[in-house]
Amino acid sequence: MSEAGEQGWFGSEQLVLCRDDEVGLRAVIAIDDTTLGPGLGGVRCVAYPNERAAVVEAQRLSAAMTLKNASAGLPYGGAKSVILAPEPSVDRAALMRRFGEFILRTGGAYLPGVDMGTSTEDLAIAGRSGAEVSCSTEDPSPWTALGVAAGIRAAVAHVDERDDLDGLRVLIQGAGHVGAALAHDLAADGAQIVVADVNASRAAEVAHAVGGRTVAPSEVIGTHCDVFAPCAVARVVSPATLDELNCRIIVPAANDTLSDDTEAYLLARRGITYVPDFIANAGGVIHIHALRVKHDQARLRADIAQIGGRVQDLLDEAQSSGETPLTVAVTRVSRMLAQAREVRDVHHTREVLHT
Numbered sequence: 161m162s163e164a165g166e167q168g169w170f171g172s173e174q175l176v177l178c179r180d181d182e183v184g185l186r187a188v189i190a191i192d193d194t195t196l197g198p199g200l201g202g203v204r205c206v207a208y209p210n211e212r213a214a215v216v217e218a219q220r221l222s223a224a225m226t227l228k229n230a231s232a233g234l235p236y237g238g239a240k241s242v243i244l245a246p247e248p249s250v251d252r253a254a255l256m257r258r259f260g261e262f263i264l265r266t267g268g269a270y271l272p273g274v275d276m277g278t279s280t281e282d283l284a285i286a287g288r289s290g291a292e293v294s295c296s297t298e299d300p301s302p303w304t305a306l307g308v309a310a311g312i313r314a315a316v317a318h319v320d321e322r323d324d325l326d327g328l329r330v331l332i333q334g335a336g337h338v339g340a341a342l343a344h345d346l347a348a349d350g351a352q353i354v355v356a357d358v359n360a361s362r363a364a365e366v367a368h369a370v371g372g373r374t375v376a377p378s379e380v381i382g383t384h385c386d387v388f389a390p391c392a393v394a395r396v397v398s399p400a401t402l403d404e405l406n407c408r409i410i411v412p413a414a415n416d417t418l419s420d421d422t423e424a425y426l427l428a429r430r431g432i433t434y435v436p437d438f439i440a441n442a443g444g445v446i447h448i449h450a451l452r453v454k455h456d457q458a459r460l461r462a463d464i465a466q467i468g469g470r471v472q473d474l475l476d477e478a479q480s481s482g483e484t485p486l487t488v489a490v491t492r493v494s495r496m497l498a499q500a501r502e503v504r505d506v507h508h509t510r511e512v513l514h515t
């Protein structure tokens with residue numbers, strides 16, 4: 161992906177800059193595409209070096225949400241918002257409530273959820289504005305972890321032609337909500353877990369609980385493992401790290417794992433199987449949808465398990481076509497969106513003819 165998408169600032173269907181000096185709010189809502197439904201994507205609240213970086217991030221992440229929601233077969237488009245980290249003195253509740261008003265103004269085109277730096281409580285407060293929000297009662301992280309685990313099993317089955325994880329070394333970067341749950345799930349299946357976290361005690365706690373070991377955050381990239389699961393920061397694969405990666409398979413929970421799409425080719429050339437982040441980490445959005453349409457847990461689990469089948473299918477097609485899994489996945493979504501637009505245009509024409 162180029163800096164702000166191929167069409168620059170006009171890469172998004174709608175881009176909203178929000179400002180309220182009274183509550184200390186500066187935020188960006190990027191609605192990438194609503195062909196399949198309202199743009200679903202989290203609210204991120206982190207520090208950015210400047211406003212431009214915040215806009216670029218919102219646009220990049222919103223485009224990835226379009227790919228994620230469409231690939232998962234969900235009736236949502238893609239969107240994302242970022243709030244520039246406020247001063248510590250700011251009244252958080254007032255800020256979130258005001259941000260909720262900006263969300264409301266999108267008229268339902270943006271459906272927000274939690275992301276890095278926001279909580280279910282933040283979303284609940286934003287929702288008091290009258291805007292529909294997701295994640296205001298439940299954290300989707302355990303479901304995201306379940307989907308990443310399904311993706312890992314499928315990738316291992318494809319690469320190693322085996323159905324188990326016995327003795328497989330899995331390196332998890334980030335022992336937070338997703339990383340910790342993933343470590344427990346995979347360890348229960350016999351995987352050897354290696355965990356890294358900038359919060360050393362968190363990493364130690366998770367490693368101890370699953371009978372694994374820790375590695376320093378600075379050593380993650382060169383650490384030998386079978387499967388690398390980035391569960392912390394974006395752009396872990398970059399020109400600076402590509403040659404140092406010491407794994408055979410990458411299955412990310414973290415969004416925006418590649419600093420540039422061309423790295424998908426370079427990983428393939430190195431013999432590393434890369435499962436696109438937006439395929440592997442869709443468990444959270446599948447959970448959001450399940451809550452909205454009131455699916456029960458059995459249905460939700462079955463839908464998340466399908467991530468495994470999707471990964472298998474993607475890797476099979478990539479292997480037979482000689483394309484990267486990323487190219488195959490992006491091409492599928494482009495085709496899906498083109499077909500949906502065609503159907504929409506036909507309906508629109510019919511409506512016009514009947515009025």
Ligand SMILES: NC(=O)c1ccc[n+]([C@@H]2O[C@H](COP(=O)([O-])OP(=O)(O)OC[C@H]3O[C@@H](n4cnc5c(N)ncnc54)[C@H](O)[C@@H]3O)[C@@H](O)[C@H]2O)c1
Pocket residue numbers: 275276300301302304333334335336337338339356357358359362377390391392393394413414415441444
């Ligand atoms: N939570 C979800 O449902 C969900 C869904 C889709 C994608 N994701 C993505 O997955 C990633 C993890 O999400 P989470 O909810 O577990 O976040 P989290 O904040 O709970 O956990 C992230 C962990 O990574 C650690 N960390 C930060 N920088 C690090 C570094 N450089 N090296 C090692 N550890 C580092 C943090 O200390 C923290 O423990 C994020 O990138 C998020 O955007 C999460």
